[in-house]
Amino acid sequence: MIKNAVYAQSGGVTSVINASAYGAITAAMESRKIGRVYAGMNGIKGILNEEMFDITEEERVEIDRIPYTPGAVFGSCRTRVDLESEFERLFKVFEAFDIGFFFYNGGNDSMDTAFKVDSWARKIGFPLRVIGIPKTVDNDLLQTDHCPGYGSAAKFTAISIMEATRDLRSMHTDSTKVFIMESMGRHTGWLAASASLAGLDQFQGPQIILLPEAPFSKERFLSRVEEIIRRDGYCSIVASEALKDDTGNYISTAGSYDAFGNVQLGKIGHYLERLINSELKCKVHVSVPDYLQRSSRHVSSLTDWQEAIDVGAFAVQQALKGQSGKMIAIARTNDRPYLKEYVSVDLSTVANGTKYLPDEFICEDGFYVSEKFISYALPLIQGEAPNLFMHGLPMYESMKKKCVKKRL
Amino acid sequence: MIKNAVYAQSGGVTSVINASAYGAITAAMESRKIGRVYAGMNGIKGILNEEMFDITEEERVEIDRIPYTPGAVFGSCRTRVDLESEFERLFKVFEAFDIGFFFYNGGNDSMDTAFKVDSWARKIGFPLRVIGIPKTVDNDLLQTDHCPGYGSAAKFTAISIMEATRDLRSMHTDSTKVFIMESMGRHTGWLAASASLAGLDQFQGPQIILLPEAPFSKERFLSRVEEIIRRDGYCSIVASEALKDDTGNYISTAGSYDAFGNVQLGKIGHYLERLINSELKCKVHVSVPDYLQRSSRHVSSLTDWQEAIDVGAFAVQQALKGQSGKMIAIARTNDRPYLKEYVSVDLSTVANGTKYLPDEFICEDGFYVSEKFISYALPLIQGEAPNLFMHGLPMYESMKKKCVKKRL
Numbered sequence: 001m002i003k004n005a006v007y008a009q010s011g012g013v014t015s016v017i018n019a020s021a022y023g024a025i026t027a028a029m030e031s032r033k034i035g036r037v038y039a040g041m042n043g044i045k046g047i048l049n050e051e052m053f054d055i056t057e058e059e060r061v062e063i064d065r066i067p068y069t070p071g072a073v074f075g076s077c078r079t080r081v082d083l084e085s086e087f088e089r090l091f092k093v094f095e096a097f098d099i100g101f102f103f104y105n106g107g108n109d110s111m112d113t114a115f116k117v118d119s120w121a122r123k124i125g126f127p128l129r130v131i132g133i134p135k136t137v138d139n140d141l142l143q144t145d146h147c148p149g150y151g152s153a154a155k156f157t158a159i160s161i162m163e164a165t166r167d168l169r170s171m172h173t174d175s176t177k178v179f180i181m182e183s184m185g186r187h188t189g190w191l192a193a194s195a196s197l198a199g200l201d202q203f204q205g206p207q208i209i210l211l212p213e214a215p216f217s218k219e220r221f222l223s224r225v226e227e228i229i230r231r232d233g234y235c236s237i238v239a240s241e242a243l244k245d246d247t248g249n250y251i252s253t254a255g256s257y258d259a260f261g262n263v264q265l266g267k268i269g270h271y272l273e274r275l276i277n278s279e280l281k282c283k284v285h286v287s288v289p290d291y292l293q294r295s296s297r298h299v300s301s302l303t304d305w306q307e308a309i310d311v312g313a314f315a316v317q318q319a320l321k322g323q324s325g326k327m328i329a330i331a332r333t334n335d336r337p338y339l340k341e342y343v344s345v346d347l348s349t350v351a352n353g354t355k356y357l358p359d360e361f362i363c364e365d366g367f368y369v370s371e372k373f374i375s376y377a378l379p380l381i382q383g384e385a386p387n388l389f390m391h392g393l394p395m396y397e398s399m400k401k402k403c404v405k406k407r408l
Numbered sequence: 409m410i411k412n413a414v415y416a417q418s419g420g421v422t423s424v425i426n427a428s429a430y431g432a433i434t435a436a437m438e439s440r441k442i443g444r445v446y447a448g449m450n451g452i453k454g455i456l457n458e459e460m461f462d463i464t465e466e467e468r469v470e471i472d473r474i475p476y477t478p479g480a481v482f483g484s485c486r487t488r489v490d491l492e493s494e495f496e497r498l499f500k501v502f503e504a505f506d507i508g509f510f511f512y513n514g515g516n517d518s519m520d521t522a523f524k525v526d527s528w529a530r531k532i533g534f535p536l537r538v539i540g541i542p543k544t545v546d547n548d549l550l551q552t553d554h555c556p557g558y559g560s561a562a563k564f565t566a567i568s569i570m571e572a573t574r575d576l577r578s579m580h581t582d583s584t585k586v587f588i589m590e591s592m593g594r595h596t597g598w599l600a601a602s603a604s605l606a607g608l609d610q611f612q613g614p615q616i617i618l619l620p621e622a623p624f625s626k627e628r629f630l631s632r633v634e635e636i637i638r639r640d641g642y643c644s645i646v647a648s649e650a651l652k653d654d655t656g657n658y659i660s661t662a663g664s665y666d667a668f669g670n671v672q673l674g675k676i677g678h679y680l681e682r683l684i685n686s687e688l689k690c691k692v693h694v695s696v697p698d699y700l701q702r703s704s705r706h707v708s709s710l711t712d713w714q715e716a717i718d719v720g721a722f723a724v725q726q727a728l729k730g731q732s733g734k735m736i737a738i739a740r741t742n743d744r745p746y747l748k749e750y751v752s753v754d755l756s757t758v759a760n761g762t763k764y765l766p767d768e769f770i771c772e773d774g775f776y777v778s779e780k781f782i783s784y785a786l787p788l789i790q791g792e793a794p795n796l797f798m799h800g801l802p803m804y805e806s807m808k809k810k811c812v813k814k815r816l
Contacts, residue, residue: 009578012579013575013578013579015571042581042582045581045582069574070570070571070574070575071571071573071574071575071576071577071578072578072579075577075578075581076578076579077581077582077583078579078582078583079582155800155801158801159706159801159802160700160704162478162801162802162804163423163478163479163699163700163703163704163705163706164698164699164700164703165479166477166478166479166703166804167421167478167479167699167702167703168479168699169479169483170417170421170479170480170483170484171420171421171480171484171486173450173453173483173485174450174453174485174486174487175485175486179699197800197801198801204804267678270675270678285698285699286696286698287696287697287698287699287700288694288695288696288698289695289697289700290572290693290694290695290696291571291572291575291576291587291693291695292568292571292572292695292697292700294575295571295572295574295575296568296571297571298567298571298707299706299707301800303800378799378800381800381801382799382800383800384797384800389792391786391790392563392605392709392711392786392789392790392791392792393563393566393567393570393605393606393789394567394570396570396574396612
């Protein structure tokens, strides 16, 4: 019996979340066991409101531009579905649109939502297959070697700090002596750590990487910066926005919360700037890439982009095989050469969990990563994902995105 | 009579200053009228201290990597040469190294230095040809249609705001509603204005561009942001770091000065964030690319990169023709198709001057640019400069850079 499918995007975006959308959508469209392929507008919120697009109505040339587009082409959300009334409503929509497949593309909060949707379907005996498609630049999902989106943000981070460190080196003899780049990463240091990949070339890497997994001490930090300036003449630093002191408190917070109740971080770069300014009396430049770090599609990793497409397609394949309540994960089978396979893991084991940078990936003094981390991360930034440039600028999708007619 | 040449880099870097270095150095090496080709280490400061590299001693493969490298490969400086004793010393070095050609690659402060060196040579009757090679992401040099370095920083700015605005659009329904990107530009709005190029595609551009040439009013700004959020649901803003109020005072300064006495700007993004937070009560994200904006060699404009190489080579050609006291300029001869020629202009007419964004490039309400600006800037970001990627990261020069033996 042919059923329809719905795909939606949730949580903070990555530069390749749309590559996963493309993988899932095209795989679903090609399957003779799936009828219409819908996309929820702004995540599960859109499905609840019957705000959905019928992808099968879009022109193929526009669909083919999806993986070249940053952001979330169908819109994202930070909404949790928790209330019984919401689940009842959701399944009424599923019924009205004859949905048999639900693909949710997001991070740990979204995997929790997918898990709950699967549980509800089982509880009420609704024939639905739910598969989570992972994405997060934070790389903090459990059960997967790494997350689609991480490799590209890591590549942007490494290249940006290479460029900025070359800039700093040029200027340091009579101007700026310290450069600080603030890195995203809500709880974990995976993304800040990726700056170490820049260190493969001479003079290019940051000399200090500050990770939330290594408690921050003002005194130790300042003396390290001073020592490096004395040795090299300048100091290039990458600092995680989630830096904590030895009692586990954030060093610097923007003081606001997102819809999931997660604290919104930021401003660590300027905190460190003030510290160095006042204690070491030298000129500091601070870069806060913010959205640029997670949306820089123009410099995405080819490996990451391809894997993002693959996990989307694999999710559909697994659903067609009858699986549900699963998230697609990437299992690494070899480091050099890098080999991996796609597997499915229970959503319940992923939902709301956080994978921290393990101790063996952090160097002893806490100011840098270990060689093991570099072996882990380097394969993920290999290759340059293609771009569609036109008149000097990247070209993105411009689908019609006409909402389906409501049925409830 | 064969004389030696010296080339040096000065002021803030651009992502293509090394392309100009490459153009000048290879043109000088290829000329039979020039002997050794030296590069001053950290600008004129290095020449004063006899800290120079002999480029003719470097391997050709490393020289050929120079235009792929960000920063200033020979180091830059923010040092002015002003004292008589400094000029006396400089010309002693020129004499000791048999220098007949001096190429100085920099912005308006550096053109002032080049002008003074030329004047001193004339005064003491020293046979020296001095040519200034322009570079600045600020695009604020007089007498030239545009400056090498601007097109690439403009391309980075436009692409970054396209990506970030797609990100913001994805998130705005229940999370961040305002995104602010802070743009470099010490006095002028050229670089902030370039964000408008992103607007060529649908939904991608910033809806507001704040320029230092258009006085900032808190009330008008807030009501415009509110109006745009009501209309589009979100507001993407690019703000120049040099924003001023109607009395000409900077809205926000970092409160420090560089070696030329120029005020160091910054923090406008966070100022606007606080303003919007407290008045409009919505979530704001701020990006401060800082060095990333001027050093993002991985996404340089091919047009800009080629012109940067050309002005370097043209400088050598003009010097060989007997010119001195000149800066190379780009004269646009046609807009569509974009055509230009290289010319030389008197250094005295460039030194210390500043070219502001003309009124006709700013739209009437001051919150965006005019169509005329877009016609002006669009040709400058065309094409993508090549990169040398290796193992997922750009590959830069690693010349020996052995200092010459001092002779004084």
